[in-house]
Amino acid sequence: MDKLVIEGGARLSGAIPVSGAKNAALPILCASLLTPEPLRLTNVPQLNDVRTMRTLLRQMGVAQDGSGGTLTLQAERIDWPLAPYELVKTMRASILALGPLVARCGEARVSLPGGCAIGLRPVDQHVKGLQAMGAEISLEHGYIEARAAQLAGVRFGFDLVTVTGTENLMMAATLAKGRTILENAAREPEVVDLARCLRAMGANILGEGTSRIVIEGVDALHGADHRVMPDRIETGTFAAAAAATHGDVTLEGADDASLHAVLDKLREAGATADAIGDAIRVRGNGALAPLQITTAPYPAFPTDMQAQMMALATRASGTSVVSETIFENRMMHVQELRRLGADIDVDGNAATIRGVARLTGANVMATDLRASACLVIAGLMADGETTIDRIYHLDRGYEKIDAKLSALGARIRRIS
Numbered sequence: 001m002d003k004l005v006i007e008g009g010a011r012l013s014g015a016i017p018v019s020g021a022k023n024a025a026l027p028i029l030c031a032s033l034l035t036p037e038p039l040r041l042t043n044v045p046q047l048n049d050v051r052t053m054r055t056l057l058r059q060m061g062v063a064q065d066g067s068g069g070t071l072t073l074q075a076e077r078i079d080w081p082l083a084p085y086e087l088v089k090t091m092r093a094s095i096l097a098l099g100p101l102v103a104r105c106g107e108a109r110v111s112l113p114g115g116c117a118i119g120l121r122p123v124d125q126h127v128k129g130l131q132a133m134g135a136e137i138s139l140e141h142g143y144i145e146a147r148a149a150q151l152a153g154v155r156f157g158f159d160l161v162t163v164t165g166t167e168n169l170m171m172a173a174t175l176a177k178g179r180t181i182l183e184n185a186a187r188e189p190e191v192v193d194l195a196r197c198l199r200a201m202g203a204n205i206l207g208e209g210t211s212r213i214v215i216e217g218v219d220a221l222h223g224a225d226h227r228v229m230p231d232r233i234e235t236g237t238f239a240a241a242a243a244a245t246h247g248d249v250t251l252e253g254a255d256d257a258s259l260h261a262v263l264d265k266l267r268e269a270g271a272t273a274d275a276i277g278d279a280i281r282v283r284g285n286g287a288l289a290p291l292q293i294t295t296a297p298y299p300a301f302p303t304d305m306q307a308q309m310m311a312l313a314t315r316a317s318g319t320s321v322v323s324e325t326i327f328e329n330r331m332m333h334v335q336e337l338r339r340l341g342a343d344i345d346v347d348g349n350a351a352t353i354r355g356v357a358r359l360t361g362a363n364v365m366a367t368d369l370r371a372s373a374c375l376v377i378a379g380l381m382a383d384g385e386t387t388i389d390r391i392y393h394l395d396r397g398y399e400k401i402d403a404k405l406s407a408l409g410a411r412i413r414r415i416s
């Protein structure tokens with residue numbers, strides 16, 4: 001199993017390109033199921049989660065062609081409207097196939113995701129929404145089995161804000177008969193990017209980016225070209241690493257509009273963050289100020305940046321408090337940060353972080369994607385060598401992270 005070895009203390013400086021967004025690419029890949037015509041994508045990040053989604057779609061019969069970040073998908077026929085447990089258990093986002101499959105094929109069999117490291121993460125809202133649209137759904141042998149001759153438009157209010165739930169129902173509604181109104185919808189930029197792609201495919205959607213999305217069903221969608229939006233969480237992660245190492249990093253091809261909450265917190269911590277055209281330049285300016293962070297749905301502070309900011313807070317000159325309100329078990333990085341010398345107490349879903357003068361390198365274990373990114377940032381700040389085990393989590397969601405960090409001057413290497 002690969003590990004990352006980081007020799008801390010290097011100041012990051014230089015410019016790197018931002019990759020396409022994982023959490024936009026995954027639903028957009030599933031949107032290819034909605035039409036027999038080709039969907040041509042650019043800026044698709046090369047990540048393990050994208051590879052898993054491609055495998056899933058290939059098994060269903062979706063033809064694929066392309067190299068680098070360019071990918072054409074064509075679901076001329078769907079042979080197997082099935083997402084098997086073996087793939088779903090490695091990537092929860094496989095649930096995103098459910099809505100498009102029922103809408104296009106009238107049936108789908110998608111494994112329940114099962115347990116997940118960062119919390120329970122049920123899919124009851126996805127199921128409830130499709131039932132409201134007329135799908136008959138049963139749970140058998142660990143699978144969601146859905147059937148609907150024709151989905152019907154409906155007014156549906158989510159009980160809570162769910163990103164993939166919103167995306168699943170929005171995709172399903174594009175081919176439903178009549179108008180669907182989704183209330184309390186997720187406003188995340190990735191939902192907006194998916195809506196843009198669906199619109200290019202002929203869907204009739206209004207209100208994406210607000211909590212009320214209106215979709216007028218159409219008879220069929222067609223092929224389209226779409227460029228996947230830049231990854232705001234990758235951008236935020238490198239921005240936090242720049243601030244943490246008192247660096248000077250320019251992130252090219254970034255989208256600062258989707259990052260306000262994160263950039264504002266970095267500024268509060270004492271860093272400078274400037275948008276210059278489609279780049280963001282982040283400079284660390286000496287001592288870090290402590291932070292108060294509460295995660296919440298967009299446009300508030302994203303849960304996917306919580307762990308990375310906690311790494312920053314470990315070296316702040318004062319006490320920070322980080323509260324996680326989205327997932328019930330997303331503090332697993334705390335015990336690993338403690339191994340590096342951080343002073344953190346956790347009470348429920350709130351962590352109190354008392355800044356320390358130095359972190360010291362140690363062996364640590366990555367537990368999930370963003371926890372891994374947090375450990376990378378802590379390793380960059382620590383004195384001496386930090387070895388991060390189980391970095392397959394990192395490879396699920398960060399494209400060439402070691403190469404990008406090396407290009408910025410980090411002393412980082414991958415060992416097997």
Ligand code: EPU
Pocket residue numbers: 023026092093119120121122123124125126127160161162163164165190303304326327328369370397
């Ligand atoms: N929830 C329910 N029922 C549902 C759906 C969600 O109770 O039917 C709960 C979840 O348990 C959670 C909360 O609602 O407590 C929010 O979950 P959400 O559905 O929004 O999460 P998700 O759609 O499964 C996406 C991202 C995550 C990101 C969250 C929150 C993708 C593929 N994944 O997950 O990304 O953390 O939204 O913003 O878009 C990551 O990239 O590291 C990652 C975990």
